[in-house]
Amino acid sequence: MKANELRRKFIDWFVKNYNHKEIPGASLIPENDPTVLFTTAGMHPLVPFLLGEKHPAGTRLVDVQRCIRTGDIDSVGDRTHLTFFEMLGNWSLGDYFKNEAIEMSFLFLTSPQSEGGLGIPMERLSVSCFAGDNDAPRDEEAASIWESHGFKKHVDGEALSGGEIYFYSKKENWWGPAGQTGPCGPDTEIYYITEKEKCPNCDKNGISCDCHKCVEIWNNVFMQYNKNEDGSFVELAQKNVDTGMGLERTLFILNGFHSNYDSELFLPITSELRLLGGYELSEENIRNERICADHLRTSTFILGDELGIPPSNTDQGYILRRLIRRAICAGMKLGIENDFCRKIAGIVVKEYGTVYPTLLDKQEFIFAEMAGEEEKFRRTLVKGLDVLKKAILKNAGKEGGKVSEVFGVDFVFDMFQTFGFPVEMTIEELKNAGYAESEAEVEALKADFERDFCKHQELSRAGAEQKFAGGLADHSEVVTRYHTATHLLHKALRMVLGDHVQQRGSNLTAERLRFDFSHPSPMTPEQIAEVEKIVNDQIEKALPVSCMEMSVDEAKSLGAIGLFENKYGNSVKVYKVGDDDNWFSMEICGG
Ligand code: SER
Numbered sequence: 001m002k003a004n005e006l007r008r009k010f011i012d013w014f015v016k017n018y019n020h021k022e023i024p025g026a027s028l029i030p031e032n033d034p035t036v037l038f039t040t041a042g043m044h045p046l047v048p049f050l051l052g053e054k055h056p057a058g059t060r061l062v063d064v065q066r067c068i069r070t071g072d073i074d075s076v077g078d079r080t081h082l083t084f085f086e087m088l089g090n091w092s093l094g095d096y097f098k099n100e101a102i103e104m105s106f107l108f109l110t111s112p113q114s115e116g117g118l119g120i121p122m123e124r125l126s127v128s129c130f131a132g133d134n135d136a137p138r139d140e141e142a143a144s145i146w147e148s149h150g151f152k153k154h155v156d157g158e159a160l161s162g163g164e165i166y167f168y169s170k171k172e173n174w175w176g177p178a179g180q181t182g183p184c185g186p187d188t189e190i191y192y193i194t195e196k197e198k199c200p201n202c203d204k205n206g207i208s209c210d211c212h213k214c215v216e217i218w219n220n221v222f223m224q225y226n227k228n229e230d231g232s233f234v235e236l237a238q239k240n241v242d243t244g245m246g247l248e249r250t251l252f253i254l255n256g257f258h259s260n261y262d263s264e265l266f267l268p269i270t271s272e273l274r275l276l277g278g279y280e281l282s283e284e285n286i287r288n289e290r291i292c293a294d295h296l297r298t299s300t301f302i303l304g305d306e307l308g309i310p311p312s313n314t315d316q317g318y319i320l321r322r323l324i325r326r327a328i329c330a331g332m333k334l335g336i337e338n339d340f341c342r343k344i345a346g347i348v349v350k351e352y353g354t355v356y357p358t359l360l361d362k363q364e365f366i367f368a369e370m371a372g373e374e375e376k377f378r379r380t381l382v383k384g385l386d387v388l389k390k391a392i393l394k395n396a397g398k399e400g401g402k403v404s405e406v407f408g409v410d411f412v413f414d415m416f417q418t419f420g421f422p423v424e425m426t427i428e429e430l431k432n433a434g435y436a437e438s439e440a441e442v443e444a445l446k447a448d449f450e451r452d453f454c455k456h457q458e459l460s461r462a463g464a465e466q467k468f469a470g471g472l473a474d475h476s477e478v479v480t481r482y483h484t485a486t487h488l489l490h491k492a493l494r495m496v497l498g499d500h501v502q503q504r505g506s507n508l509t510a511e512r513l514r515f516d517f518s519h520p521s522p523m524t525p526e527q528i529a530e531v532e533k534i535v536n537d538q539i540e541k542a543l544p545v546s547c548m549e550m551s552v553d554e555a556k557s558l559g560a561i562g563l564f565e566n567k568y569g570n571s572v573k574v575y576k577v578g579d580d581d582n583w584f585s586m587e588i589c590g591g
Helices: 003-018 044-050 098-110 140-148 202-208 247-254 267-277 283-303 315-333 341-352 363-394 408-419 423-432 439-467 476-497 525-540 552-558
Strands: 060-068 084-093 125-130 164-168 182-193 214-227 233-246 503-508 513-517 545-551 571-578 583-588
Touching: 003 060, 003 084, 003 098, 003 247, 044 084, 044 182, 044 233, 060 283, 084 098, 084 247, 084 283, 098 140, 098 182, 098 214, 098 233, 125 140, 125 202, 140 164, 140 182, 164 202, 182 202, 182 233, 202 214, 214 247, 233 247, 267 283, 267 341, 283 315, 283 341, 283 363, 315 341, 315 363, 341 363, 363 408, 363 423, 408 423, 408 439, 423 439, 476 503, 476 513, 476 525, 476 571, 476 583, 545 552, 552 571, 552 583
Parallel strands: 125 164
Antiparallel strands: 060 084, 084 233, 125 182, 182 214, 214 233, 503 513, 545 571, 571 583
């Protein structure tokens, strides 16, 4: 089965059999949600609706959401972990709950392909449910629904037989909240058993064992709690279902492949890498090949997003830069020495362009940024090698000594900080120059380095957390005000600069609002002052804010501004600032 067919089958299953409405996936770079750098799950763009706001498309939705998760970046290279993936999701916003959700999933997985299902034999599937703790009870309800479909509770010590129910703690079987507070709940996860032979840890760990013989393919979250600021969990008035099925993983298990990288989504990329590098297919080379393929695919999607950004030293741009640079280092280990990021991006754009046409619209930008970043990084690497050579010359005569004693950990760390040299590379160069270091000593040096590096990362993470402390979920009132202010600003900019001004994105924290818009030249100080005055005057008036639902045509005829793209079908929400007959701003807005 190909990715296109799987995407289509999933959507059709829920639209045709269970009356869901298909909605488009959101941008990878979240708008108006300062709690995350990237969309990490299908639920992020839907948080307002999980909290009770009415969704214009109704209470049963289905979508394909592009997601980025860098938390597991060190696991990339194994058979299942990716930094970018597509998540197939069905949603109940206060509509159906556990019974229907489990039945819908079970039938999709096991019904014959001729009837629209995936035709997976039940003995290949096992599931997990929440074991219960002080915050919420053991999810016997979900388990008994699985039992009604023929599953049996796992008996400790028995082999992985398939058709079983396991119970795990919060770490495994709980999802959310997205920020510090918000909707969350127990989940039930569906695993595909690729091999029944156990590893030594399988008895203890069951289907979630990190040998990954069992691959988690689908998560059904029952969002029935709200986590409050005091840490307590309170039952939500609206009970939701949020499910996420991994497209890449499901594709590989359905086709009987060994890993994500064996499907048509990755094969053109890895074939090109093999052509460029001409390397042997050793275990280490395969790992580096996968890192290159994964990171460059993710980078292409970040650059080619509708809100795509270039590499930089902050926020999303920093993650993008690290991904590209990690890919270049992995590529060097494969013997790929020149301009390859742009080539791989070209393959990603070609393979995904029909599904995600924005990649085609933005291909020039993607290619230029990929090539620019690679060139910049390679120049830094050349400078780094020069510094390394000088350090070697300076220490001439000490050959045979140990790297850690002659050069020291600080030197190795500095090579990374200043020149982006991975620790292994520095040590390898020094060993080539005749310095001795046993494997054990190299490992010790690496551990020292990792410790320093983690400290450094923790600092930047603490910085980022502080920056994003004003999360949407936690300071909602301030953020709501700033959101209204973006509507005032949008209107004022059009009054001062002209009607060509269009919103291009916005980002809010409790400390500030950011608003991106289109205008061909920088604003003059006078224009800025005029816009400020208009916005402040309107705030002074304490105008009422109201929201209406109407058709796109009606909104246009009333003179509303905003994006008229048919985002959620024909019905849109229109926010008005001002009185009925004397309003200041009227704007279409999904947020
Ligand atoms: N939010 C859940 C997850 O990301 C299900 O979609 O796994």
